[in-house]
Each structure stands twice: as C-alpha cells, then as structure tokens.
Amino acid sequence: MATIKDVARLAQVSPSTVSRVLANSSRISEETKRRVREALHQLDYHPNAFARGLVTNTTGAIGILIPPSMNEFFVNPFFAEWMSGVSEVAREHGFDTVLSTSARDEEEVVDRMVRGRRVDGILLLETRPGDRVLRLVAERQFPAVLLGRPADPVPISYVNNDNVEAAYRATQHLIRLGHRRIGFLGGASELVVTIDRVNGYRSALVEADIAPDPRMEVSSFFLEQGGYLGMMRLLAMPERPTAVLASDDILAFGGMRAAAELGFRMPEELAIVGFNDIRLAELANPSLTSVRVHMHRLGVRAAELLIEQIETGRTHTKSEIIETELIVRNSCGANTPSQNLV
Amino acid sequence: MATIKDVARLAQVSPSTVSRVLANSSRISEETKRRVREALHQLDYHPNAFARGLVTNTTGAIGILIPPSMNEFFVNPFFAEWMSGVSEVAREHGFDTVLSTSARDEEEVVDRMVRGRRVDGILLLETRPGDRVLRLVAERQFPAVLLGRPADPVPISYVNNDNVEAAYRATQHLIRLGHRRIGFLGGASELVVTIDRVNGYRSALVEADIAPDPRMEVSSFFLEQGGYLGMMRLLAMPERPTAVLASDDILAFGGMRAAAELGFRMPEELAIVGFNDIRLAELANPSLTSVRVHMHRLGVRAAELLIEQIETGRTHTKSEIIETELIVRNSCGANTPSQNLV
DNA sequence: TTGAAAGCGCTAACAT
DNA sequence: ATGTTAGCGCTTTCAA
Numbered sequence: 001m002a003t004i005k006d007v008a009r010l011a012q013v014s015p016s017t018v019s020r021v022l023a024n025s026s027r028i029s030e031e032t033k034r035r036v037r038e039a040l041h042q043l044d045y046h047p048n049a050f051a052r053g054l055v056t057n058t059t060g061a062i063g064i065l066i067p068p069s070m071n072e073f074f075v076n077p078f079f080a081e082w083m084s085g086v087s088e089v090a091r092e093h094g095f096d097t098v099l100s101t102s103a104r105d106e107e108e109v110v111d112r113m114v115r116g117r118r119v120d121g122i123l124l125l126e127t128r129p130g131d132r133v134l135r136l137v138a139e140r141q142f143p144a145v146l147l148g149r150p151a152d153p154v155p156i157s158y159v160n161n162d163n164v165e166a167a168y169r170a171t172q173h174l175i176r177l178g179h180r181r182i183g184f185l186g187g188a189s190e191l192v193v194t195i196d197r198v199n200g201y202r203s204a205l206v207e208a209d210i211a212p213d214p215r216m217e218v219s220s221f222f223l224e225q226g227g228y229l230g231m232m233r234l235l236a237m238p239e240r241p242t243a244v245l246a247s248d249d250i251l252a253f254g255g256m257r258a259a260a261e262l263g264f265r266m267p268e269e270l271a272i273v274g275f276n277d278i279r280l281a282e283l284a285n286p287s288l289t290s291v292r293v294h295m296h297r298l299g300v301r302a303a304e305l306l307i308e309q310i311e312t313g314r315t316h317t318k319s320e321i322i323e324t325e326l327i328v329r330n331s332c333g334a335n336t337p338s339q340n341l342v
Numbered sequence: 343m344a345t346i347k348d349v350a351r352l353a354q355v356s357p358s359t360v361s362r363v364l365a366n367s368s369r370i371s372e373e374t375k376r377r378v379r380e381a382l383h384q385l386d387y388h389p390n391a392f393a394r395g396l397v398t399n400t401t402g403a404i405g406i407l408i409p410p411s412m413n414e415f416f417v418n419p420f421f422a423e424w425m426s427g428v429s430e431v432a433r434e435h436g437f438d439t440v441l442s443t444s445a446r447d448e449e450e451v452v453d454r455m456v457r458g459r460r461v462d463g464i465l466l467l468e469t470r471p472g473d474r475v476l477r478l479v480a481e482r483q484f485p486a487v488l489l490g491r492p493a494d495p496v497p498i499s500y501v502n503n504d505n506v507e508a509a510y511r512a513t514q515h516l517i518r519l520g521h522r523r524i525g526f527l528g529g530a531s532e533l534v535v536t537i538d539r540v541n542g543y544r545s546a547l548v549e550a551d552i553a554p555d556p557r558m559e560v561s562s563f564f565l566e567q568g569g570y571l572g573m574m575r576l577l578a579m580p581e582r583p584t585a586v587l588a589s590d591d592i593l594a595f596g597g598m599r600a601a602a603e604l605g606f607r608m609p610e611e612l613a614i615v616g617f618n619d620i621r622l623a624e625l626a627n628p629s630l631t632s633v634r635v636h637m638h639r640l641g642v643r644a645a646e647l648l649i650e651q652i653e654t655g656r657t658h659t660k661s662e663i664i665e666t667e668l669i670v671r672n673s674c675g676a677n678t679p680s681q682n683l684v
Numbered sequence: 685t686t687g688a689a690a691g692c693g694c695t696a697a698c699a700t
Numbered sequence: 701a702t703g704t705t706a707g708c709g710c711t712t713t714c715a716a
Contacts, residue, residue, distance in 0.1 A: 001457060003693055014703045019695055027701060046457035050395040051693030054708045061440070061460075066429070074426035075621070077419060084416040087408070091443040096460065098403070099439040101429055115343060115388035118403075118438065224621060253625050279417070279566060283595050285627030345709055356687045361711055369685060393709030396692045 002043035011039035022047065053117065061096040062086075062306055063119035065109060065133070067126050068102055069188070069222070076222065076250055077278040078295050079125075082147065085299025086123065093307050095120075106133045114142045120310045123302055127151060128190045143309040145302045149319070151192045157309065157317040159302045161293045163193060166324040167200025167245065170273045170291050173326055174243040175208045177333055179271060182216065183234040183241035185227060185251050189219035197247050197275065216241060220251070227254025235262060235270075243271035243332070249278045249290055256284065256331070267333035277327050286330035293324050344385035353381035364389065395459065403438040404428075404648055405461035407451060407475070409468050410444055411530070411564070418564065418592055419620040420637050421467075424489065427641025428465065435649050437462075448475045456484045462652045465644055469493060470532045485651040487644045491661070493534045499651065499659040501644045503635045505535055508666040509542025509587065512615045512633050515668055516585040517550045519675055521613060524558065525576040525583035527569060527593050531561035539589050539617065558583060562593065569596025577604060577612075585613035585674075591620045591632055598626065598673070609675030619669050628672035635666050 004022075008015045013036060020028050021036040028036075039045075053059055064086070066073060073079040090097050098119050102109040110133055113119050121143030127134055129151035137144045138154045146158040174182050184201050186194045202212040218233050220226035227246060231254065234241055246252035252274035256266060264270045266286050274281060277292035301320055308314070328334050346364075350357045355378060362370050363378040370378075381387075395401055406428070408415060415421040432439050440461050444451040452475055455461050463485030469476055471493035479486045480496045488500040516524050526543050528536045544554040560575050562568035569588060573596065576583055588594035594616035598608060606612045608628050616623060619634035643662055650656070670676050 004695095005693080015693090016695075016704080017702060020702085023695090025701095029701060032701080044453075046453050048396070048693050049458045049460050050392045051708090052695075053392040054390070054396055054693080054710090055695045057708085074422050074429065075419065077417065077422070080416050080419070080422050087416065087441060087443055096455075097441040097443075099429060099441065101433040101439075111386075111388050113438075116391045118391045224625075253622065257625055280595070280622055283566075283599060284625065346711095347709080357709090358688080358711075359686060362686085365711085371685060374685080390709050393692090394711075396694090396709080397711045399692085 002045045007039045011036045061119045063098045063113045063122040066101040078276040081295035082299040085296040086303040089303035121306045145306045158319045163196035164200040167197040168204045171201045171204035179243040181241045183244040184217040185230045186219040186247040187222040224254040227251035228258045231255035231258035249274040271333045272331040289329045289332035344387045349381045353378045403461045405440045405455045405464040408443040420618040423637035424641040427638040428645040431645035463648045487648045500661045505538035506542040509539040510546045513543045513546035521585040523583045525586040526559040527572045528561040528589040529564040566596040569593035570600045573597035573600035591616040613675045614673040631671045631674035
C-alpha cells in the first residue's frame with residue numbers, strides 16, 4: 001500500500017509537498033501539483049486515516065449511540081426515517097456515520113468513542129431523568145446533540161418535538177369526538193418522551209374535567225408486540241376505553257391487531273390515534289390517525305447542529321423544537337360521522 | 343487527555359509496560375498490573391484509536407456500503423431487520439458499524455474505507471451484473487461479504503436467499519389457486535435479486551404452460567410509491583392480471599393501496615403475494631401472504647462471515663444460502679375458498 | 685519481568 | 701514554492 005513517501009519519491013518532491021497537494025494548498029505551483037497528482041494516481045494512493053487522525057485529531061465521522069434497547073429502535077421505521085435524515089446530512093458534509101451499540105455500559109461506550117477519538121461528535125437517541133450519559137457528555141464538552149430534551153438541567157444541544165403540546169392536541173381531538181374514557185398506550189415510562197406525552201394527554205383530560213386514571217395508562221416496550229399486550233390490558237378493564245392514544249405508531253398497530261382479534265370495530269367501537277406518522281400509517285386498516293413528528297427533519301437538524309458544533313468548535317448549546325401536526329385519517333372516527341358513541 | 347506516558351509516569355513504569363498491561367500480557371507481575379491499573383483508573387485513561395490503529399492496522403469496525411439508492415434502503419423495514427442482525431453480531435464481537443453512503447462514486451468510497459483503513463471489512467448490500475465495486479473489493483482481497491450473490495464469477499463471500507426457488511414456489515402457489523394471468527411487480531430490473539426472482543416467476547409460468555408476457559412484468563423503484571405506480575400500470579392492461587407477485591412487501595403495500603383505491607376487492611378480484619415478510623405484512627388488510635426471507639438471519643450470518651474473515655485473516659471465500667418459506671395469509675386467497683375466479 | 689528505542693504515516697511549524 | 705524536522709500516541713522488537 002503506497003504511502004505519502006512513495007508518492008513523494010515518484011514525484012521527486014518531499015512528503016510535505018505531497019501533503020500540501022492533498023490539502024490543495026495554494027502555495028504549490030500548478031506544475032508541481034500536476035506531477036504529484038500524477039504520482040498519486042499512478043500509485044493509487046489513499047491516505048491512511050489513522051496517521052492523519054493522529055495529527056489532526058479529527059475523524060470525519062459522527063457517532064450514534066444506539067441505546068441498549070436498540071433492537072426496538074432499529075426495527076422501528078421511525079428510527080429509520082430519522083437515520084435517513086442524519087445520513088443525508090452526514091454524506092453532504094463528508095462524514096461517515098458510526099453506529100455504536102452499548103451492551104449495557106453506555107458510559108463506557110461514550111468514552112470509547114469520544115475519548116478514544118473514534119468520532120468527532122455524537123448523537124444521542126433517548127434519555128431519561130438522571131441520565132448519566134448525558135451528564136458525562138456535557139462534562140466532557142464533547143460535541144453532541146440529543147434527540148429529545150434533557151430531563152435535568154444539563155447543558156447539551158438538542159432537537160425535540162413539542163411532545164406535551166402534541167399529545168395534548170391529539171387527546172383533545174378525541175375528546176371533541178365525544179370520548180370520555182381515553183387510554184394511553186406508551187413505551188417505557190421512564191423515558192422523557194413518554195413522560196412528556198403522557199403529561200400532554202393528562203392535561204387535555206383535566207381540561208375537559210376528566211380525572212386521569214392511572215389504570216388507563218399502560219406502558220410497554222416499544223414494539224408491535226408491546227402494543228398488542230398493552231391494548232389487551234386496556235380492553236380487559238371493566239370500564240374499557242372507547243379511544244386510545246398510542247405513543248408510537250408501531251404500538252398503535254399492535255393495539256389495532258389486538259382489538260381486531262377481539263372483534264372490536266374501529267373506529268366505531270374503538271378509536272385510535274398514533275404518534276410519529278410512519279409511512280405505513282396510511283396503509284393500516286383503518287388508516288391510522290397519527291401525530292406527524294417529522295422524523296426525517298429531526299434527523300437532518302440534529303446532524304446539522306452536530307456538524308456545526310464540530311466544524312466551528314463552538315461550545316455553547318443550541319436547541320430546536322420541530323412542530324408537529326395531527327394527521328387525521330380514519331382510525332380516530334373523525335371521518336365516520338355515523339359513529340355511535342355513548 | 344491522559345496518554346500512555348502519563349499513566350507510565352504515575353505508575354512509575356515505562357510506557358511499554360503500560361501497553362502490556364492494557365493487552366493483559368502474561369509477562370507482567372500482578373503487582374505491577376495492579377499499580378498500572380490504578381493509575382489507568384485514576385487518570386481515566388482511554389486509548390487513542392488512531393495511535394493504536396496506526397501500529398496494529400486494525401480498526402475494530404466493519405463498514406456497510408450504503409448504495410446510492412440508500413434512502414430506499416433505510417426506510418425499508420427489510421433493511422432495518424438486516425441491520426439489526428448485523429449490529430447484534432458486531433456488538434458481540436466488539437466491533438463498531440460504520441455506515442458509508444456513496445453519493446455516486448462507490449468505488450471511491452470503498453477505497454476510502456478499505457485502503458484508508460477506516461474499517462476492517464465491508465458488507466455490500468446489492469449488486470448487479472458488471473458490478474465494478476464487487477470486482478474492486480475482490481481484487482483488493484479485502485474482507486467483504488455480499489448480501490445476495492455475485493452476478494459474474496467474482497471471488498467473494500456472500501449470503502443469499504434461494505430467490506429463484508422462492509419466486510418459483512410463490513408463483514406456483516398462485517397458479518395452484520387457479521390464476522393464469524399473474525403479474526410481477528419488481529424493483530430495479532438490473533439488480534441480481536430482481537433478476538433471480540423474475541426468473542423463478544417465469545419458470546413457474548412456463549411449467550404451467552403459461553407464456554411469460556413482458557407486459558406483465560413491471561419494474562419500479564423500491565418504495566411504496568413505486569408499488570403504487572407499478573400496480574396502476576398492471577391494472578390498466580386490457581387483460582389485467584388476477585394475481586400479482588411483488589418482489590418486496592413495500593411494493594406489495596403500494597400495489598394494494600392502488601388496487602384498493604380502484605375498488606378491487608382483495609383477494610377475490612386480485613390476489614397478491616409479497617416478498618421479505620416484514621413484520622407489518624401481518625397487519626395489512628388483507629394480511630399479506632409473503633415469502634419469508636429471514637432478513638435478520640441474513641444480517642447475522644453476513645456479519646459472522648465477515649468477522650470470521652477479519653479475525654482469521656482467511657482469504658478464501660465462503661457462501662451461504664438461507665432458505666425461504668412462503669407464509670400464507672389472506673392476500674393470496676388461499677384462505678378464501680369462496681373465491682370466484684374465472 | 686521490565687525498559688529503551690524505533691517506527692507506523694501523516695501534518696505542521698520552521699527554514700530556506 | 702518547497703524541504704527539513706519533529707512529533708502525534710501507541711505497539712513491538714530487542715536488550716537486559
């Protein structure tokens with residue numbers, strides 16, 4: 001494998017000249033550049049990323065810390081859409097994307113990536129109150145952007161939805177359709193995103209003089225199967241809900257499968273609203289009313305903020321809220337005026 | 343940031359001793375190890391990946407070359423399931439996963455990753471006849487595994503499905519249900535996976551004395567929208583198909599949306615069989631009959647083969663076929679004996 | 685069992 | 701405009 005020395009020898013210049021040509025320095029004559037480039041090409045030279053990184057202390061890569069609950073993430077289309085936004089921006093700026101999965105010890109992984117200089121910055125995917133990884137990253141002043149918002153006052157950049165507001169509006173939508181017994185089908189209850197959404201849900205209830213009922217709030221794992229089980233539990237209640245707000249479309253799908261198996265007609269006997277508006281929401285039966293959170297945009301902005309931090313070396317944090325919108329389809333009953341609610 | 347020298351100084355040993363402790367060399371006394379480890383911990387030392395890599399020429403990362411048609415991939419659940427298999431194995435073996443997206447010049451990206459020593463090996467996602475990237479990787483003798491099979495006789499390891507056989511069986515299934523006019527809804531026609539599946543489809547037709555009709559084979563882009571458009575085209579034919587084999591579930595979903603919009607009843611007026619059996623196939627309406635290809639397993643095996651290549655330094659190639667199975671649900675009509683076909 | 689020293693391939697002062 | 705030199709942080713002979 002050709003090194004910079006080989007190229008220098010062939011082009012009859014010094015290694016530093018080659019290095020300058022590589023960086024397209026303006027202080028090198030065109031003639032020399034030509035000769036060096038020819039040698040570069042002839043030897044099929046490719047710079048060694050290690051050697052370069054050792055000197056420059058940059059990697060040209062951004063890391064994504066996949067949480068231990070990773071499989072849920074990977075397989076959830078919402079993650080894929082987010083990733084595709086991240087990846088798009090990374091590519092435009094010439095960055096690679098390094099996925100790092102933490103078996104358990106997330107802090108160890110962060111150190112490995114950050115301090116081990118494997119990436120120039122890091123994207124964090126989920127957080128919960130007391131999150132130690134967040135604190136660690138902030139302490140280290142490592143370039144980082146969180147998807148979501150920090151639960152505690154940690155100085156970190158983030159990109160988030162207005163989750164409280166979004167859940168509030170979605171719940172209100174169901175209330176306006178006449179529902180009084182509304183269930184909440186959420187993912188892991190300690191996650192900030194779940195906390196925010198459940199809070200929005202509750203405040204809409206309270207506003208309508210409906211007392212939030214803890215039994216109406218089930219939290220499960222972020223998978224289709226989780227939605228299935230959660231819905232079974234909700235429907236098993238003596239006074240079962242007539243409508244359910246799911247914190248994720250995949251949960252909603254699982255819930256719909258459960259309801260369909262039990263013979264509930266949707267939306268007439270059970271209205272459902274999901275979250276995230278994945279592409280398949282439109283294809284469900286009935287088509288799923290869902291809160292569009294613009295995952296792709298979240299990915300794009302997160303990556304942009306991160307790369308900006310990396311390239312400018314800025315250390316102060318910056319955050320951004322992406323607005324959401326309720327996409328009304330058939331599963332909520334708004335398009336079924338003939339509904340027959342109690 | 344503490345270096346190995348700082349640790350050495352604190353522990354009152356030489357840098358090489360520290361290095362040996364890091365590698366857990368057996369020739370270091372327990373007492374020294376203890377002292378060094380203490381210093382390591384006290385300084386919160388983390389090895390610099392560049393410096394180490396420069397010496398060892400290894401990265402502890404595997405690369406995935408995302409094709410230019412990347413967005414299709416990312417957002418397709420089948421890719422996510424595959425990735426989750428890859429990622430699982432990578433984590434177990436302590437490897438990171440580097441995603442590299444090629445704007446256009448895939449060969450350049452391969453060189454950057456492989457020769458630039460950013461990854462220890464590479465996973466290739468799709469291929470077509472005359473694929474130059476494949477040839478390049480094989481020439482370089484770089485550790486690599488292809489998802490699919492090489493179209494040309496290139497010495498490369500791969501993990502594939504029995505696509506010809508699978509499409510043959512799926513088509514035969516439709517023929518046995520009484521269909522004679524069967525359409526094929528595929529992705530990019532130049533991809534090997536499409537070629538294999540269309541061949542299996544044709545041979546089942548031929549076997550049943552049905553002449554393959556090129557107009558019955560539409561190829562489109564690998565997205566829901568592609569399926570939608572392709573199906574519109576098939577249904578617009580004077581003698582439209584009564585059944586369609588789609589080369590991907592997402593295409594099938596798009597096709598089903600088109601058919602539903604036009605008022606076709608499925609499976610009675612139009613039977614559909616998909617490919618890949620993504621999790622949502624079960625949730626479609628009607629639930630989608632699909633060829634299960636075990637994407638997760640493909641990912642696991644691809645990663646295992648690659649890491650084996652990397653760790654053993656073996657250079658000879660190895661390939662593996664993952665069996666498929668037809669999962670019969672409602673969209674093909676096999677569960678609707680009351681169907682009324684011509 | 686440990687240390688000294690060389691060198692991986694590159695960049696970046698500093699010199700010229 | 702180009703060359704010389706030092707050094708990034710680590711591993712690995714070679715010596716002791």
